[in-house]
Amino acid sequence: TQLLEQSPQFLSIQEGENLTVYCNSSSVFSSLQWYRQEPGEGPVLLVTVVTGGEVKKLKRLTFQFGDARKDSSLHITAAQPGDTGLYLCASRTTGGSNYKLTFGKGTLLTVNP
Amino acid sequence: ETGVTQTPRHLVMGMTNKKSLKCEQHLGHNAMYWYKQSAKKPLELMFVYSLEERVENNSVPSRFSPECPNSSHLFLHLHTLQPEDSALYLCASSQIAGLAGTDTQYFGPGTRLTVL
Numbered sequence: 208t209q210l211l212e213q214s215p216q217f218l219s220i221q222e223g224e225n226l227t228v229y230c231n232s233s234s235v236f237s238s239l240q241w242y243r244q245e246p247g248e249g250p251v252l253l254v255t256v257v258t259g260g261e262v263k264k265l266k267r268l269t270f271q272f273g274d275a276r277k278d279s280s281l282h283i284t285a286a287q288p289g290d291t292g293l294y295l296c297a298s299r300t301t302g303g304s305n306y307k308l309t310f311g312k313g314t315l316l317t318v319n320p
Numbered sequence: 321e322t323g324v325t326q327t328p329r330h331l332v333m334g335m336t337n338k339k340s341l342k343c344e345q346h347l348g349h350n351a352m353y354w355y356k357q358s359a360k361k362p363l364e365l366m367f368v369y370s371l372e373e374r375v376e377n378n379s380v381p382s383r384f385s386p387e388c389p390n391s392s393h394l395f396l397h398l399h400t401l402q403p404e405d406s407a408l409y410l411c412a413s414s415q416i417a418g419l420a421g422t423d424t425q426y427f428g429p430g431t432r433l434t435v436l
Binding site for chain 2: 211240247248249250251252255295297306307308309310311312313
């Protein structure tokens with residue numbers, strides 16, 4: 208079973224600061240997804256990365272997929288209180304089930320005004 | 321209604337009760353999922369239905385019984401639960417097609433279950 212390690216587990220910052228959160232595994236990802244979950248809601252997909260070395264941008268969010276497809280990072284520039292939430296990475300293992308998505312424990316981000 | 325809806329949003333039950341969680345997806349997807357989200361643990365996949373057939377059952381105790389009567393509805397029947405089953409139960413749906421692992425799962429808001 209592939210394990211996804213996310214760090215840090217908790218992060219509390221002031222509005223306007225930059226931050227990076229990480230997702231790592233000892234196994235190769237066939238694909239990797241980042242979700243954000245706000246209190247009282249289910250996770251919402253932010254991005255899917257497939258190719259090693261891929262970089263995707265979504266407004267102030269930058270997602271990077273490692274060259275070896277074993278790690279990924281999410282960088283937020285000039286964080287806003289609306290960015291507060293639980294950031295989850297999820298993946299499927301190469302050669303594994305098409306249906307089984309494995310999640311990390313998440314990084315709980317709080318952006319203070 | 322749009323997206324994925326779940327009812328009830330909150331449920332408190334005793335260990336001897338029988339209850340059911342309901343999920344409905346309005347997206348025309350062909351796969352539906354039940355997940356369990358506990359404090360300090362990752363989201364755990366419980367069951368997957370594809371085209372109304374159960375295709376994944378991840379060693380879930382028999383006190384949890386899923387049912388998928390059609391492609392839009394998914395139920396999770398609960399009986400004789402334990403306090404450690406208290407968690408947020410999330411339903412999701414997706415359209416499985418094309419490159420494996422790139423489908424988007426759309427989650428409902430979850431049912432917060434407390435077992436006394």
